[in-house]
Amino acid sequence: MMIKFENINKSFGKSEVLQNISLNLEMGQSVAILGPNGSGKTTLIKSLLGMVIPDSGQILFDGKNIKNEFAYRSEIGYMPQIGNYPPNLKIAQLIDMMKDIRKGKKEGIIIDEEIIELFKLKKMYQKPLGTLSGGTKQKVSAALAFLFDPKVLILDEPTAGLDPLASELLKSKILEEKRKGKLIIITSHIMADLEELSTHVVYMQEGKLKIFKELEDLRLEYGEERLGKIIALLMKNNFSKIIA
Amino acid sequence: MKKTIKYVVYDIIRNRFVIGYTLLLLLLSVSFFWFEADPNKGLLSLLNIILMVIPLVSVIFSTIHFYNSYEFIELLSAQPMSRRTIYFSQFLGLCFSLGMAFLIGVGLPTLIFDGSMRGLTLVLGGLLITLTLVAIAFLASVITKDKAKAIGVALAVWFYLCILYDGMVLMVLVNMADYPMEKASLVFSALNPMDLARILVLMQLDVSALMGITGAVFQNFFSSTWGVFISFVLLLLWVITPVFFGYRIFSKKDL
Amino acid sequence: MKTLFIFFLLILSQSAFCKNWSVKTVPELQKALLESKANDTILVAKGNYKVLNLEITKPLVMIGQNQPVLDAQYKGEIFIVKSGDVSISGFKFINVGETSMIDWAGVKILESENVKIFKNEFINCYFGVYLSASNKCLIENNRIIGTPKEEQTTGNGIHAWKCDSINIFNNYVEGHRDGIYFEFVTNSLITNNLSTKNIRYGLHFMFSHYDTYTHNIFKKNGAGVAVMYTKHVTMKDNFFDSNWGGSAYGILLKDISDSDIEHNLFNSNTVGVYMEGCSRLKMQDNVFQKNGVGLRIQANCDENNIHHNNFMANTFDIATNGSVTFNYLNDNYWDKYEGYDLDHDGKGDILYRPVSLFSTLIERMPQAMILLRSFTATLLDKIEKIIPSLTPENLKDDSPSMKPNAIKAFNFKV
Structure with a gap:
């Protein structure tokens, strides 16, 4: 199974948010999507x-166009x-609702409540969502993402707002899922996390896909161990050399 | 969809504002009927509420709700769920909640104190007005980009429908007094859901006055059940049309 | 009871040496009418009689036993009474034809006195009972039901022309042009009648002075009731209900003077009372409710005294076509009045102007009716209340009642 972006273009008014993006993602990859603010990361995920409908191009999910x-x-x-x-x-109601939505949509649905256990959400089950702190909401979001044992995980700033312990728990869960051969797509501003979690890096700038490479390859290429440094170099070099 | 509606409704009916709105309506209705010896006057006071307050609350609350649910709608749209299900479960959930608020706040006391045809018409008209403004609010929400703009549009729509429109109709009628405006004036009222609801109620409360307007078109319209039927159908169209256009836009909207 | 009554009549006629004629066929009836003497009694047995234009030229008591049917087969009329002291009762008159030349009727009374028509039925008669230049007649307990057609081709239920001292009691009239029609009829009494579904007026009344009508019900007539060109008429305890239409009124009063309109109920009419050219009327203790317009006073009315009435749930309480002067409104209850009563005398401390700006507007632009009860209409009326400019200055109630006036309960027999 894989995800294929084919010549995706998208503009919001005058600003071209995605320009001719083509990208193949495969199972087992853990892809970090990086780029400055407004580079189109979120739009790509959406x-x-x-949630966002491209102006042109198509996205194939397991070989099928996802349009409509x-x-x-x-x-x-x-x-x-x-x-x-x-x-x-x-x-509890939110989780029930998500279960209701997913039920019958797929054969043999597996419920993975590990995150719920890890974050001890059950004892807060009866709390209204409006009363939760930002961190707890993040925990709920994480729980929902992993709940149905999906093949693809899309995590938008997963550790932002989590306390260090929760952050570590979540990361270990992500790594576990990665080991199971899932496709994981992450955006984050915390380079250390990405370094730990990802196998591939997508770098975007001004709506263009600048780089899609294995993390290891990048490390070799730049002679740098730290992803943060590599990115900093990337931004400086203006890419002229790198794009083949 | 049914299950999603259930959760939307569950969320809204525990909203403090909706509870307050229901209680306020209940208080107003009961006091109108209690303190007026004549249920007719109670109905008229309620008519004013239905024509001014209920549209305002419905349109503003729906718009705010839509934007407050925006992230939730996003989350839902990341689930294996069609845009149609998302949109209509939100819409129907809201319709159900505000509809219940209206039925408890206004419907129940009205039917208790004046269970006649006119009371029933008033309640039905008010309910349709609620639904119309929820539909309009959804349309306003999907065509705008942010909450403030959407509330602005919603307020403008309310002002136009509830206040400006009739004034404009009056101006037209005054200026065109020399022309036969019989059909035109009926068409004018069909173009505003508030007018339709109001005329439905008039046909119950003021039929003796309406029958005094000479002119075959009026006579036919007001004296037959056709007039009532047509008004109801048009009001329903006023619910369906905006919600349908809203859906068309929402199904292609970037969240 | 009936047999007792007949028995009594028998004794009476025996004692007065009057003869009883029992008839069972048309020839017998015709013979009896010809050969009977004054004050004889003709008893008509139950049956179907095809008859035409039977003249009664002497005082006779005509009694239908078990309601014999007299059928004119649309070829003419039935009884023509040309003598005083005739009594006709217990018959069913049907199928009186219609012509443009003569007003054919079930019973026609011409220049006679003391004629009594009671307990009869008139079905499909062009005119039911027709009185011409007759006095002191009694029309009581009849049911008169016509088949309404065009206004020109439908006659009146009870028609009286140039009569005096007529009593019309307890009749039911339906489906005629005018239920009860009075022209040049004086000193007469119309009581306890129900007149409904007539295509023009339930009661039509012209040049008929010093008449009184009380306890009548006029309901769902094409144009309500019209009272015209008359002085000294008394209208009391009547019920005017559900007369709807562009020119339908509870009562239309045209050129009426020195009359009393007291304790009537006007319910759900397009216009409760329409007054044109009326002077010195006294209107009091009336209830106007659920009418389109409670009371319409045209500008040529003066010196009318409108006192102690209740106006409730009317779309408009009072309407007028211009500036009305010298009409007096006092002590009425207006449910639209929003004033206060600080001195607790039961009367509002600020005066009430019952003519709303919006009703004045409707006067000029009837189409604007579709804006009734809209925000715009309410706003106009509120502004006008604060700064009166278009509504008549003089039409005002200086002492509006805070609570509905105590008006004795209505009691109608149907």
Whole structure:
């Protein structure tokens, strides 16, 4: 199974947010999507999720165009950057609702409540979502993303707002899923996390895909161990040498 | 979809504002009927509420709700769920919640104190007005980019429908007094859901006055059940049309 | 009861040496009418009689036993009474034809006195009972039901022309042009009648002075009731209900003077009372409710005294076409009045102007009716209340009642 972006273009008004993006992602990869603010990272993710509809080009999920489709999303777990939920719903109800949505969408659904256990969410099940702190909301988001044992995980700033312990727990969970051969797509501003979690790097700038390489290759190329440094070099070098 | 609606409704009906709105309506309705010896006057006071307050609350609350649910809508759209299900579960959830608020706040006391045809018409008209403004709010929300703009549009729509429009109709009628404006004036009222609801109620409360307007078109319209039927159908169209256009836009909207 | 009554009549006629004629066929009836003497009694047995233009030229008591049917087969009329002291009761008159030349009727009374028509039925008669230049007649307990057609081809239920001292009691009239029609009829009494579904007026009344009508119900007539060109008429305890239409009124009063309109109920009419050219009327203790316009006073009315009435749930309480002067409104209850009563005398401390700006507007632009009860209309009325400019200055109630006036309960027999 793989995800294929083919010549994706998207503009919001005058600004071209995605310009001719083509990209193949495969199972077993853990892809860090990097780039300055406004480079199109979020739009890329959103277009994969069907939230943003590309102006041209197509996205193939397991060989099928996702346009006007929604069933493919039963294979995706998504953890949004900001988890704002209906304030008067309780955590338990939100989880039940997600289960309701997923039920019948896929054969043999597996419920993975490991995150719920790790974050000890069950004892807060009866709390309305509106009363939760930002960190707890993040935990709920994470729990939802992993809940259905999806083949593809899309994690938008997963560790932002989590306390160090929770952050570590989440990361180990991500690594575990990675070992199972899932496709993981992460955006983050915390380079150390990405270094730990990812096998591949997508670098975007001004709506263009500048780099898509294995992390190891980049390390060799730049003679740098640290992803942070590599990125800094990337930004400085203006890419002229690197693009083949 | 049904299950999603359930959760949307569950969220909204525990909203403090909606609870307050229901209680306020209940208080107003009961006091109108309690303190007016004549249920007719109670109905008229309620008519004013239905024509001014209920549209305002419905349109503003729906717009705010839509934008407050924006991240949630995003999350839902990352689930294996069609845009249609997302949109209509939000819409129907809101319709159900505000509809219930209206039915408890206004419907129940009205039917208790004046369970006649006119009371029923008033309640039905008010319910349709609520739904219309929820639909309009959704349309306003999907065509705008941010909450402030959407609230602005919603307020403008309310002001136009509830205040400006009739004034404009009056101006037209005054200026065109020399022309036969019989059909035109009926068409004018069909173009505003508030007018339609109001005329539905008038046909119950003021039928003796309406029958005094000479002119075959009026006579036919007001004296037959056709008039009532047509008004209801048009009001329903006022719900369906914006919600349908809203859906068309939402299904292609970038979240 | 009936047999007792007949028995009593028998004794009476025996004692007065009057003869009883029992008839069972048309020839017998015709013979009896010809050969009977004054004050004889003709008893008509139950049956179907095809008859035409039977003249009664002497005082007779005509009694239908078990309601014999007299059928004119649309070829003419039935009884023509040309003598005083005739009594006709217990018959069913049907199928009186319609012509443009003569007003054919079930019973026609011409220049006679003391004629009594009671307990009869008139079905499909062009005119039901027709009185011409007759006095002291009694029309009581009849059911008169016509088949309404065009206004020109439908006659009146009870029609009286140039009569005096007529009593019309307890009749039911339906489906005629005018239910009860009075022209040049004086000193007469119309009581306890129900007149409904007539295509023009339930009661039509012209040049008929010193008449009184009380306890009548006029309901769902094409144009309500019209009272015209009359002085000294008394209208009391009547019920005017559901007369709807562009020119339908509870009562239309045209050129009426020195009359009393007291304790009537005007319910759900397009216009409760329409007054044109009326002077010195006294209107009091009336209830106007759920009418389109409670009371319409045209500008040529003066010296009318409108006192102690209740106006409730009307779309408009009072409407007018111009500036009305010298009409007096006092102590009425207006449910739209929003004033206060600080001195607790039961009367509002600020005066009430019952003519709304919006009703004045409708006067000029009837189409604007579709804006009724809209925000715009309410706003206009509120502004006008604060700064009166278009509504008549003089039409005002200086002492509006805070609570509905105590008006004795209405009691109508149907």
